[in-house]
Amino acid sequence: MDNPMTMVFTYDIVRARTRRRVAKLLEDEAVRVQKSVFEARMSRKAAIRLFKRLTMHLDDGDSLRMYALSRTGLRHSQAYGGAPIPEDGEYWLL
Numbered sequence: 001m002d003n004p005m006t007m008v009f010t011y012d013i014v015r016a017r018t019r020r021r022v023a024k025l026l027e028d029e030a031v032r033v034q035k036s037v038f039e040a041r042m043s044r045k046a047a048i049r050l051f052k053r054l055t056m057h058l059d060d061g062d063s064l065r066m067y068a069l070s071r072t073g074l075r076h077s078q079a080y081g082g083a084p085i086p087e088d089g090e091y092w093l094l
Contacts, residue, residue, distance in 0.1 A: 002043040006086050009038045009054070021057050022064075025050070032093045033083045041086055044068070047087040 009092040030040035
């Protein structure tokens with residue numbers, strides 16, 4: 001079973017057009033926590049698919065990183081301002 005994890009995506013992209021395109025793709029699946037940093041709760045498979053989709057738009061000199069936060073790492077994470085750190089767990093929206 002591919003349990004959801006907190007994934008962090010961060011990028012450094014030279015061209016504004018490419019940066020906007022990548023940001024839009026990330027905004028569709030994640031929460032923007034800083035200009036070039038996004039967080040999402042998703043399965044490993046979904047994160048890898050998203051990462052591959054994003055890299056198709058990148059040019060030489062651009063960078064993209066994806067980090068997976070474990071439960072332990074998430075418990076030790078801290079934030080000041082902006083979006084709250086995502087909680088580990090499943091949610092039901094009614």
